[in-house]
Amino acid sequence: MSPPSPPTRPNLRARWDARRADLIATAARLFAERGYAATSITELTEATGLAAGGIYHYIEGKEDLLIAICDELLEPLIDQAEEIVATDLPPADQLRGLLRAWVEHVASHQNHMVVFTQERQTIERERRWRRVRSRRKAFEKILDEVLRRARPAGAPGDDPQLTLLALLGMVNYTAVWLHPNGRLSPGQIADGYYDLVLGAA
Amino acid sequence: MSPPSPPTRPNLRARWDARRADLIATAARLFAERGYAATSITELTEATGLAAGGIYHYIEGKEDLLIAICDELLEPLIDQAEEIVATDLPPADQLRGLLRAWVEHVASHQNHMVVFTQERQTIERERRWRRVRSRRKAFEKILDEVLRRARPAGAPGDDPQLTLLALLGMVNYTAVWLHPNGRLSPGQIADGYYDLVLGAA
DNA sequence: TCTAATTTCGAGCGATCGTTCGGTGAGATG
């Protein structure tokens, strides 16, 4: 499942890494447009200029692409989230910062995000996806804790768990409708969500 | 794309309709679990007990199943929504009623809903999906209008368009995490969403 | 019971899938 035979010489290794990253980015775009299962290797050859054999110079199988897309999405997001919660900002400011970083990450990894939500059944079902699942869970845990600390404790009728799920739904869905040069910037969208979940209308 | 040769005699027609509905329900379950493109006709034969040829007695092609799932999801939902907005209830009550009906519909058509959101790229791309797209749009229009009427006009920093998108995101996502006998009933979930979008914390 | 309509079967079709592998040429190393 891991990349086959990266070259040993260091400057060739750098070029190899870059080309693999290009391949993954192209795959993310095609998977987002057509779906993972509905995108054939042949379509990938057309979009990359590589022949079939050339693609398998960088991956061991089609599924590698999906795993790499998830990793590229989740790892930097979790890193950012951990940085934010490690500050000594007041919880509400942490939540605002986390939301902004998150929505901006969705905007800068829009294809990745569409694929990640679209292929949830693939990720959810099988053994070899355990790591991806646990990384997603890690992010949701951070979000959950920040959210609980930031919200006024015990407001009547208020349900932190439901609010978390609502927040996950609205931010994930953002990748579906967001236009790169739309009316609202990612930061403004994040602030809009912040207002919704903190009930400050 | 429409069903081939429904029988002419009326009581046979009823049985034919029922079996077709069973087939569609099974397809919805499998598609929700594995994805549309990743589910084979062979898997459908195993789940239904019908042989390959038998399945094609009720549909013209695999895509018929997906179309039927979308129709079964959207048509009764739009009907309910139109009924609610035709009442002379105050806008806020219309919104609450619409949210409850919607979330309850998501709960009673969970597989349909998962498939509908999961296969968005399929629905979005090609010509023959125009009707489904326009029906989704019709529902979103109703929701948009109710939402605008129900919310206090011109609240500062408030964005009805973003609120609509946030609402679509959270309700669609509900189908992903909802457990049939979970802590919250569909009605409670709907009321939670209502509180979020009306900013009454 | 006879007949015709209906329902189902399942082998098999052509197409396409993901993947493999022997070969080629470029470029660096000695």
Added chain:
DNA sequence: CATCTCACCGAACGATCGCTCGAAATTAGA
């Protein structure tokens, strides 16, 4: 120049895909 690594090609493989079709089984109505 000889040698080796690396990047890539593209024909071909077995598997599986959605789907067809002639025949058999079942059923309804006369």
